[in-house]
Amino acid sequence: MRTDSKAEVGDAGDRGRAVGSLMALTGDMERLDEYMRDKRFAPQLAVWALRGVTRVILANNPLSGALMLVALYWASPWQGLLGTAGLLTSTLVAVILGQDRAEVWGGLHGFNGMLVSLLMGAFNSAGDWYWWLLLPACLGSATSVFFFSGLSSVLDRWDVPVAVFPFNMVIVLYFLCTGPDNPYFPHRLAVPPSSAPPNVTALSVAEVLQGVPLGVGQIFACGSLGPSLLILAGLCLYSPLQAVHALLGSAVGTLAGLSMAVRHECLYSGLSGFNGALGCMAVGGLFFSFSWRTHLLAIASAFLSAFVDIALSNLLGAMGLPACSWAATLTATLLLLLPGGMSAYRIPLARVRAPERNLRSRSRWEAGSAAERNSTDV
Amino acid sequence: MRTDSKAEVGDAGDRGRAVGSLMALTGDMERLDEYMRDKRFAPQLAVWALRGVTRVILANNPLSGALMLVALYWASPWQGLLGTAGLLTSTLVAVILGQDRAEVWGGLHGFNGMLVSLLMGAFNSAGDWYWWLLLPACLGSATSVFFFSGLSSVLDRWDVPVAVFPFNMVIVLYFLCTGPDNPYFPHRLAVPPSSAPPNVTALSVAEVLQGVPLGVGQIFACGSLGPSLLILAGLCLYSPLQAVHALLGSAVGTLAGLSMAVRHECLYSGLSGFNGALGCMAVGGLFFSFSWRTHLLAIASAFLSAFVDIALSNLLGAMGLPACSWAATLTATLLLLLPGGMSAYRIPLARVRAPERNLRSRSRWEAGSAAERNSTDV
């Protein structure tokens, strides 16, 4: 950073304090939890829910959550409402069921319900403001809490996060349950990306490039450019490193889509990119501490997620089902299970924070355990 | 219970003894095992097999088993014969393979084989008394023993029962293996519940109501009213609470079917209800001790089982396969994995008895462990 040669020394303290209070708004905002401890239920619930919004995109920051929620309402007020309903329902159900307090506080019970509601709305073919849809949206969100708890007691054995498995399961069951011609809850059928007839029109490079930021928005089932950029800005507030990985992963996913000659709409809408973005974010910095080896693994993860997504979209698309984020979730889970070389960079689930924090805390923690080892040896 | 005001005191002992011996015929009939210990192999095998019959419907009582077997022969002698063949084959294979004695005695190796045979018969399109069918029925029943043992060593880690997973796997493999046009073992194709054309005739309320008890019979692939009521009576002998939950779950499943506008035949035949019944019974009183919270969870379980069943029936029905009891088995397994709030009501697998016994033994056992804890503290 270039500083004035005649910088006043007295100003440095003020500036440090200003930077400090700005820093407190980024990352995981852990101090907020202490501050909220003795507040009333409604504001606490709001913070849990906003944290839940960011969990969708592998972040954890209520301010980012507020930005993302604004982006969703901007893209479509009806979708925003559906998402909010799902978010609050699943968080409240978790509170009522007496789930682990730390999990509820961290927003871990909100994001699956939110995604279930958002996808129900995105594939609904009865048009916006079809109020009956709130019924399955709330029931599906509540169900995702049961799936989350049940799966976590299995996956805990391998210290692997439940992630969006519950959302993926519940939404596939919902689409299967309502079937193609349901009179009450009709929905669009998903089209496989490699479906015939093959592409005949020329590829528009500008639209493909636009698909890269749209891929970040598609994580929230949002296909407009403005809101997608706002979501990206919210992610940047949490962690610039995560935002870079999101864009990188989306670009990798688009490349993978090009190499498999998927339908052009998939590339233009960002649907080819969002699994790559999720796969890249999970490995690069979040569950592994950042280094050049992890960075390579993150790119590999993005490619693998994107190819697996094309494969699963073709498989599920044959039944008219969307592949959602199955690909990224399965790929990230697989890579988190890797023993040997890479596991040295693995961060235990309980210690996962924003990538920038992970880097610092890791070095401190390793230094600590090294010191400990030394003291035990002597 | 209203008693005569001039009741003779001497009579009370006799009546108590009579009630006691009646009580000994209900529940798990554990005293019978002691009585049978030094008997010959044939009567012992009969008891194991009759226990196996009731395991299908989550009960464990040889007398109930006899009633249910009579119901099956009443509905269709050929189906009764097939079921008996599968039951005896799988129990004998388990004995020969040297499986755990307590499991064989409890009938745990009989019910999967019986269900495999019954379903093979129910979907067979070569007509009754097609003797060749005994070949796959016996082989499939024997295979289910291998699946049961293999799966139990995986699921034991989470103290989750194997339940009817082996049956569901073996029967799906059989239907896939024989395919749609097999010359030796032809079978009907299952029709998905949400298949087009949509319902055009008016719904008959009387037939829908009749579908509720039929749902209990459909657990044994039996679609006649009389035998279904006899099966329900057998279940009531084991545990009235289980019988109530079975009817409640079947009604819930029928409601779920109505809400998803499934084909009317599914509602009338009880096919919409039986997964709900199984899901409701497993949670309400059997694997969780009965309380109002468990009761709510049982109703939730019935709804979830029924919706998942519609989803899976649509999925597997696209290949012409029936969804059997996949839905209830998966749902109950998921709910048994729930940590946190509900797990306090969870009964360890080794202690599971009839719901009425569970209630009593739980309070005694908790009192015991509380006393123990106190004595350790002091």
Added chain:
Amino acid sequence: MRTDSKAEVGDAGDRGRAVGSLMALTGDMERLDEYMRDKRFAPQLAVWALRGVTRVILANNPLSGALMLVALYWASPWQGLLGTAGLLTSTLVAVILGQDRAEVWGGLHGFNGMLVSLLMGAFNSAGDWYWWLLLPACLGSATSVFFFSGLSSVLDRWDVPVAVFPFNMVIVLYFLCTGPDNPYFPHRLAVPPSSAPPNVTALSVAEVLQGVPLGVGQIFACGSLGPSLLILAGLCLYSPLQAVHALLGSAVGTLAGLSMAVRHECLYSGLSGFNGALGCMAVGGLFFSFSWRTHLLAIASAFLSAFVDIALSNLLGAMGLPACSWAATLTATLLLLLPGGMSAYRIPLARVRAPERNLRSRSRWEAGSAAERNSTDV
């Protein structure tokens, strides 16, 4: 063995040494590892790769591997080249990723990559020497290393081998990903074995019998008789018992195919037999020590593998996908999980050697542990 009555005593030592050095070329050739320890990287890699070739067919002997590689080049030089590329890629990726040294030395990271490449070539419809295919072949092989490591940390809990799960997953994903009409990587669609129209021509017994040794070759996706016999010869060099089980399993699989009236081409080409062969080999002598009970279980395993293969081929064939060796892998995994009676014959994964060695080492090991137990008792 008949010996001359006037045998020279001095000759016996020479002969013993000659037999000894011949014996050193059979089985697992463990002494070779010691000899290679201080050699350069290239010859070491060659040994690891050749061990990897034999791992495909559940053997572990570099000489057998060389024979099998010759057979592959004999059957089709292009397929041989593809297989070699996959083999070397995945072994090198494992070395670079710093995987467990013993696993790399034993060839455990080569065989999945090799199978992925071979199957890509076998189903490729762009003709031989389509050089672009090397790109997905190498990428797919590299991916299989990630799958292998990730799965091993899950399956290790039950002491179950990862086997060819990675190959089966990667190849299914590849076929799904490229879809039916991919412009860059077109591939043939698999035809389900029970597909209509039913068989009309008479069955040729000679061709069915020829299908039995072809079933052994089909493990390497090789459908010519000469190379298949050479592969069998290589297997015989490793362990005659394995070779017998391979033929027996292939015959059982052909029988199972006949009983289900599969298409005649499946029987003639050996496709009906290869899953049976794999299932029979895994149980008979390799993961269980050889005895008459294990032998019966091996035959049951062959039947089960073959029937499950028909089922899965019908299921996956509806999407145009081949069932590869899913059936044998799942069946063998299930049987390895069996507790109770059979587990006494189970050999811990770390001690698995050639069946002949297993027999000897087992008796020695049991004697050892018995002695140990005695010494602890006293």
